[in-house]
Structures are given as structure tokens and as C-alpha cells.
Amino acid sequence: MRDEQSYADAVFCHGSEIKVRSSQSLRTLIMISIRGTYEAGDILQDFKFKQASFGQQLNAKVHKGFMQQYEGLKQNALSYIDNTLKKENNIDEILITGHSLGGAVAALLGVLVSERYSESVTRVVTFGSPTPGNIEFQRLFNSRKYF
Numbered sequence: 001m002r003d004e005q006s007y008a009d010a011v012f013c014h015g016s017e018i019k020v021r022s023s024q025s026l027r028t029l030i031m032i033s034i035r036g037t038y039e040a041g042d043i044l045q046d047f048k049f050k051q052a053s054f055g056q057q058l059n060a061k062v063h064k065g066f067m068q069q070y071e072g073l074k075q076n077a078l079s080y081i082d083n084t085l086k087k088e089n090n091i092d093e094i095l096i097t098g099h100s101l102g103g104a105v106a107a108l109l110g111v112l113v114s115e116r117y118s119e120s121v122t123r124v125v126t127f128g129s130p131t132p133g134n135i136e137f138q139r140l141f142n143s144r145k146y147f
Contacts, residue, residue, distance in 0.1 A: 029093040030084050032077055032109065036100030036128070045069055045101065054108065054133060060140050062108060062133035069101065070108040077109055081117065093121040103129025107141055114144040 037045075048065030062070075085091060094113055098106035103126030110124035122144070131138075 028088075028090050029095050030081055030091055031095045031097070032080070032106075034073070034096070034098035034102035034105050034109070036098065036102045051134065054137055054140070055112070059136040060133060062137050063104065063130075066101065066104040066108060066132050069105045073105070074109065074112065077113075078116070081113065085117075085120075091120065093123060095123050095125065097125045097127075098129065099127040100129065103127055104132040107132045111141055111144065 045065035045068060048063065048068065050064045051061035052064045052067045054060040054062045054067070081094060094117060096106045096110045096113060098104070106124055106126050107129065110122060114122040133141075
């Protein structure tokens with residue numbers, strides 16, 4: 001059975017209907033899909049070019065508009081993952097995906113999720129994503145073991 005929650009900026013879902021076939025077996029996953037630029041407010045976020053610090057990483061800086069979008073959905077995403085992992089013990093992977101603005105936000109969320117749920121495989125797949133941050137953020141993102 002699939003469980004799905006929709007928010008203005010993302011869809012969170014998991015369950016037996018969401019399976020990915022790998023060469024070995026079917027895998028059950030939590031999927032977070034973040035939409036791209038859609039409304040006028042999103043365009044305003046796209047134009048917030050100033051950089052902001054990313055979490056505790058002092059030298060990692062990210063696009064301020066992307067950071068604000070990330071901050072707006074971070075708690076819902078973490079709550080969803082926490083609740084799903086409490087209910088189900090057979091989750092193989094956490095997949096975070098997005099397009100455009102959503103792709104940039106997916107990259108930010110991917111770093112947090114890979115740190116917080118290090119025992120789970122975390123994957124980030126983006127489409128048409130702008131670069132979300134500076135070289136230090138890129139190093140941080142690339143240092144994650146399951147990306």
C-alpha cells in the first residue's frame with residue numbers, strides 16, 4: 001500500500017507500490033520529489049543570488065533563494081522520513097529528486113538526509129538543476145558516500 005503526502009513544494013511517498021527493480025531484487029524506498037519553478041514566488045526565490053551559509057559547514061555557501069525553499073520544506077521532509085522509518089523496517093533507500101529549483105533544493109536536502117540517516121542509502125537525482133552552492137558546498141555534496 002502506498003502512503004503519500006502532498007505539500008506545496010514536494011510530494012513525499014513510500015510503500016510497496018514504489019519499487020525500483022535492480023539487478024538483484026526489488027527495492028522499497030522513500031521518495032521525495034521537489035517541484036521546480038512554478039509560480040511568481042518561485043521566480044523571486046530564483047533571483048535571490050546572494051549566498052547563505054549552509055548549516056554548520058562554515059565555508060559551504062548556497063544560493064539564498066534555494067536555502068529559503070529548503071528551510072521551508074526541511075522539517076516536513078524529516079518528519080515524513082522519521083515517521084515512515086518508525087512504521088516500516090524494510091526501507092532500502094531514500095531517494096530525493098527534483099527539477100530546476102527543486103533539483104537545487106534536492107541537493108541541499110540530500111546532504112542533510114545522508115548525514116542524519118547514515119545507515120540508509122540516500123540517492124539524489126536532479127534534472128536541469130542549477131549549481132546550488134559554492135565549491136565548498138560541492139565538496140560537501142560530493143563527499144557523501146551514496147551520491
